[in-house]
Amino acid sequence: MISADSAHVSIDVAVDPATAFAVFTEEIDVWWKRGRAYRTSDNSSILFEPGPEGRLVEVRSDKGSTREIGAVLVWEPAHRLVFEWKGVAFRGEEVTEVDVTFTRIEGGTQVALRHRGWDSLPADHPVRHGLEPADFIRLMGRFWAGLLVSAKACAERQSNDSQEHRQ
């Protein structure tokens, strides 16, 4: 049987790796999509508490509450970011991992994201919405693809804006 442990999505972005990393981490609330598939509330913010000891959180301004999505495991600006991912439906010690690399390519950066650890969750886990493991991984691929397209647009928009300011 083919493993369905990880979803793997990549995208080329026309900014340098340092900018790509900065936008990914500092501007995540700008490019993270809104709506039920992405946030628990329209009044929530998705934020990185930055640094190697940091974490990814969802802050509910209406409730004044903070939900930890996961701790930062690797924080290497311009190179690599790894963080834990605990979905809303995760129980106890259940956790997955998101590993993002930023590689310089001609004209910009290739951002490659791998969300792994899904094999550690049972086949009937509620997060899978009843999908077969392979179909669930496809769904996660599409989830991240949509987010990376949004992040790319955010990074390239900022890059264009700053170039205009310099001119």
Next chain:
Amino acid sequence: MTTRVTPYIAVKGAAEAIEFYKQAFGATEPGARITEPDGRIGHAELVFGDSHIYLADEYPEIDALGPESLGGAGVRFVLNVDDADALWEQAVAAGATAVRPLEDQFYGERSGMLADPFGHRWMVSMTLEEVSPEEMQERVGDRYKIT
């Protein structure tokens, strides 16, 4: 309401094909590429000028097969460009092979047909002149009846 048609092609060896289309035809890949756990590319998007193509590896389990497996493709692509000779040379250098040479055609186009290493076919074409139906009829003489 907007309607747009986007070809979604299956290719055996999608990752190599994407590199080939970039080198041969100057395609770009602005969107996200989804790679499945088994290594197959589940989805990619290529842009040629203002045209988009979706592309994935073969998925026999859903009858998504490429030309190599099918024994030919039922669809050809037409690349309308400003400089057919330059693109032709670039594509051949990248590994495309000529099926029909690049030639001036009686209907005012300069065109030829290429096969890519994955079995898809691409007509490279540029417009040389607008030819009226009467002029076209004159050029082909009695070979065809055009109008």
